[in-house]
Structures are given as C-alpha cells and as structure tokens.
Amino acid sequence: MxxxxxxxxxxxxxxxxxxxxxxxxWGLAGLVNLGLAGFFAVGAYASAMLVAWGHAPxxxxxxxxxxxxxxxxxxxxxxxxxxxxxxxxxxxxxxxEVVRLVASNEVWLTGGTDGISGIPGFLRRESxxxxxxxxxxxxxxxxxxxxxxxxxLLRSPWGRALRSVREDETVAAVAGKNVVRFKAQAFALAAAxxxxxxxxYGHYTSYVxxxxxxxxxxxxxxxxxxxxxNARPAGAVVGAYLLVGFLEATRFAAEWLPELSALQRASLxxxxxxxxxxxxxxxxxxxxxPERSQKAPSR
Amino acid sequence: MRTAAASLPxxxxxxxxxxxxxxxxxxxxxxxAGFQVRPGIVTGLIGPNGAGKTTMFNVLSGLxxxxxxxxxxxxxxxDGERPxxxxxxxxxxxxxxxxxxxxLSVFEHxxxxxxxxxxxxxxxxxxxxxxxxxxxxxxxxxxxAVAARLRLSPLLDHPVTALSGGQKKLLEIxxxxxxxxxxxxxxxxxxxxxxxxxxxIGDHLLRLAEDGLTVLIVEHDMALIERICQRVxxxxxxxxxxxxxxxxxxxxxxxxxxxxxxxA
Numbered sequence: 247m248x249x250x251x252x253x254x255x256x257x258x259x260x261x262x263x264x265x266x267x268x269x270x271x272w273g274l275a276g277l278v279n280l281g282l283a284g285f286f287a288v289g290a291y292a293s294a295m296l297v298a299w300g301h302a303p304x305x306x307x308x309x310x311x312x313x314x315x316x317x318x319x320x321x322x323x324x325x326x327x328x329x330x331x332x333x334x335x336x337x338x339x340x341x342x343e344v345v346r347l348v349a350s351n352e353v354w355l356t357g358g359t360d361g362i363s364g365i366p367g368f369l370r371r372e373s374x375x376x377x378x379x380x381x382x383x384x385x386x387x388x389x390x391x392x393x394x395x396x397x398x399l400l401r402s403p404w405g406r407a408l409r410s411v412r413e414d415e416t417v418a419a420v421a422g423k424n425v426v427r428f429k430a431q432a433f434a435l436a437a438a439x440x441x442x443x444x445x446x447y448g449h450y451t452s453y454v455x456x457x458x459x460x461x462x463x464x465x466x467x468x469x470x471x472x473x474x475x476n477a478r479p480a481g482a483v484v485g486a487y488l489l490v491g492f493l494e495a496t497r498f499a500a501e502w503l504p505e506l507s508a509l510q511r512a513s514l515x516x517x518x519x520x521x522x523x524x525x526x527x528x529x530x531x532x533x534x535x536p537e538r539s540q541k542a543p544s545r
Numbered sequence: 546m547r548t549a550a551a552s553l554p555x556x557x558x559x560x561x562x563x564x565x566x567x568x569x570x571x572x573x574x575x576x577x578a579g580f581q582v583r584p585g586i587v588t589g590l591i592g593p594n595g596a597g598k599t600t601m602f603n604v605l606s607g608l609x610x611x612x613x614x615x616x617x618x619x620x621x622x623x624d625g626e627r628p629x630x631x632x633x634x635x636x637x638x639x640x641x642x643x644x645x646x647x648x649l650s651v652f653e654h655x656x657x658x659x660x661x662x663x664x665x666x667x668x669x670x671x672x673x674x675x676x677x678x679x680x681x682x683x684x685x686x687x688x689x690a691v692a693a694r695l696r697l698s699p700l701l702d703h704p705v706t707a708l709s710g711g712q713k714k715l716l717e718i719x720x721x722x723x724x725x726x727x728x729x730x731x732x733x734x735x736x737x738x739x740x741x742x743x744x745x746i747g748d749h750l751l752r753l754a755e756d757g758l759t760v761l762i763v764e765h766d767m768a769l770i771e772r773i774c775q776r777v778x779x780x781x782x783x784x785x786x787x788x789x790x791x792x793x794x795x796x797x798x799x800x801x802x803x804x805x806x807x808x809a
Contacts, residue, residue, distance in 0.1 A: 403659075
C-alpha cells in the first residue's frame, strides 16, 4: 500500500511538471498546446535511449530530455508562427500523434511498440522502498525547482510582456515587444519542462512505449491546469496533484459498484473527472488560484 | 525639449511620408499619399471615411508594408520595418477602438509599454539583473507620474476591463507616454467620449506638444481639430489633397468637394 502511495505521488509530480509546462505555454503565452504528450514522449525517449542504450550516466538523461524536447518545441513553434487558437491546437495535436506513430513504427530507432525496457532508475531499483522514496524526493525537487523558476518568470518584466503577447499580439508589437521571440522562448522552455517530466517518468517506471503517450494525458493536464488556475504556477501544481488524487480515488470508488464491468467503471471514472471540473469551474471560474496582477507601488 | 536640429529652418521634419501606395486586391487604399509632420505641434490627419487615414497609420506604425513609397522617421527609413522596431525608435501609436490586454491591470498596461527594460530578456530574468530592477523602479515611478497626470491614479490596480470608455482613452495616452516617444500617432483619441472628456483629451494632446513631442491625430471631431491642430493634412481616396492650416483647408475647394462626396 505504501509503495502504491509513493507511486501515485511520483506520478502526481510528473503531472505537476507537465501542468507547469502547459501553464507556461498556454496560461502565460496563450498558445493552445495540444502537443504536450508529444514533448513528454520526446523527453522520455531521449533520456531512455541515452541511458539504457548509450550507457550514459543516468543524471545526463534529464538534461538530454530537456534539450531534445526544447529543440522539438522550437521546431513546432517556428512552423506554426502564424497559427493561433484552434489552428495551433490542431497542428500541435498532430505533432503529438506524429511522435507517437514514429515511435510505434520506426522500430530501428525506437524499438517500435515494444518500447524500451530496462531503463536504469536514478537509484538502484533493488533497494525497494528506498528506490521509491528517493525517486519521489528527486521528483519533488524537480517540481519545486520548476515552480520557483516559473514564479520568477511570472513576476519578471519578461512574464509581463509575455502575458501582453497572450492578450493581443498586435498591441504588444506596437508596445515594442518582439512577439516571435517571446512566443518561441516560452514554447521552447515549456517543451523542455515537459521533456524533463518524460525523463523522470521513464527512469521511474523503467519502461517507455508509444501507448503511454496517448492524447488523453494532454487532456488530463488541461483539466488539471484549468481547475488549478492556468496562469499561476501554484495553481498548476495544485491542480495536478488534485487530479491524480481524484483519479486514484475514483479507482477505489468504482469498486463499490461491483455490478459494473471494468469498461463501465473506466467510463464512470472519466465522467467523474469531467463532473469534478464542471463543479470547480462553476464555483471558481478562473480556477482555484486565479491570475494575480502586479500591484502598483504605494507612494 | 525640442532638439536643436528640429528647430533649424531647412532641417527635415521628424516624419516624412512620400508617395505611399498600398492596394488590397483591386482596391487602392493608398494611392500615392504623402505628407510631412512638423515637430512640437499637433497635426491633424483628416478626410472623409475611406480616405485611407487608418491604413496610413498602419503603414506608419509597421502593421502594413506599403507596395511603394517611403517613410522616414527622424531621418531613417522605417517603411517595411517590423512594428516593435518602429516603436523602439520612438514612434508609437494608439488604436481607434481602445484595444488592450483584458487580463492585465491598469498599472501593468503602463509598465508593459515601458521602453528599454533589460528584464524582458529571458537570460536576465533567469539569472537576475540589477539593471532590470533599477529600470523597473524607474518605470514604476514614471507609471505613477503618468497616471497622476491623466488622473488615473485611483484605478491603477483595477483590471482594465473595469474602466469606462473615456478612461480607456486616457489610458491609451498614458501607455503611449510610457514608451518615452518622440512622436505619437493618435487614432481617434476622442471618439465616443463625452464632450467634457473630449476637451480634456484635447488639452492633454496640446500639453504633449508643448513638452516637445510631435503629435499626429486622426479625428472626426472637427471642433477638436480646429482647437488643437496648428496644421492639418487632408486625405481623400488614398491621396493627399492638401497640407496647411485648418482655415486654409476649410476654404480649399478640393477639400470641400471631397467632404461632400464629389470628385476628389
């Protein structure tokens, strides 16, 4: 049971990283990024390939994951510069699917649908509880580091300019902001954070495969960020842990209804997640932690 | 604060547009328009609907690239430059409909227009920058002064969506001032506001010119134009009809025809 709890917390931390990635690209930069699962996958694969196949030190994995995902982010961003809103959403969703399909079919490169197994952990897996606890500590450290980074970004003139780009690109340009630069920086950084989440996930579960990176993950993270508050780092983190808590809780709740089939239980879970979001948004339309403005200094 | 060069006779005016042409499909929105804007006064850009005034503003501010012609600002070619580069050279514009950033406060609107903030570089943000903090304090001070000048101080921490139409117009002026501009293009600064506020806005524009700024406005309120503009440029059908004083323009036959919808 304790192992299960630790597992849920590590997964929650991975989601918290993904949520912060989405907060940056969607909440602050206004770029509807449905490709989150794709960047997550790029990070997971980059790290797994380097460490499991390349026998590089395991701590190099996350760095490679962030670099690979960040570069992928730049490529996606520059190929979608003129797109906004729903068009950008479609193209980024397509990107994530392309990543998944390439991972499934280019067997020589990715191991195909079998995925990559036997990925070394950050700690020795044989150490049992210490492995789980240690990985959780590393995951929490990553969440905290990204959280502090995001707070710093959000409170800076850079974050303010980025938010103005989100609201109206034309007015931001006339205000002297290089719109392309801000969007590219935010998108690449967000992709790198998603890549970090991927590395963490792969090294913890020891296994990456294409079917772990379904679009549903992106949708879950959108729910988490929407519920928590899409322009507050704390909102994204809280939303992610709440989501994982909620998902795991519904797993137990479904057991109270033994007359349902497994498929029906799974559907019921999705319905409960949706219902939860509706309840949160009707009570707190801007999420649990709404966007805060920079206060004017008092004279 | 006029620069010495600008007040010398024979020196080039701050803004010179020549023979600007721009078509949208078959429609010639600008058909060889050109004019000069003199420093330190308010110049009115007037003309009937569809004359190309707003299109001209879009060309001057870099939102549209002209098919032909040139724009020189402070002696440098700026036509075809990207908007943020033009803004950084000191030529800033406002919008006809008070456009803004709905989820930003009044104070943030002013701050985001602040020019030369090194803290907008990602690297400086990540590693911290004393220059950025100093500049932020300067800009905050300037924002408070601008807000006080426009009597927006009590509203600084309000979301911009809480402002009235007139207050949004005042904020447009304030934002432009935050860029420390050399010249401001105002697109209908008094449209849709009550007469008292229109008069107040006129006074603000006159004070900007007194402070040495060059001001060009598009406006349909002729009483306001007559009161604050020492010169007017009249456009019709994408061309410049005349440049001169308001009375001269009123007496001009071609201008009368254009306004009455005759042959321009």
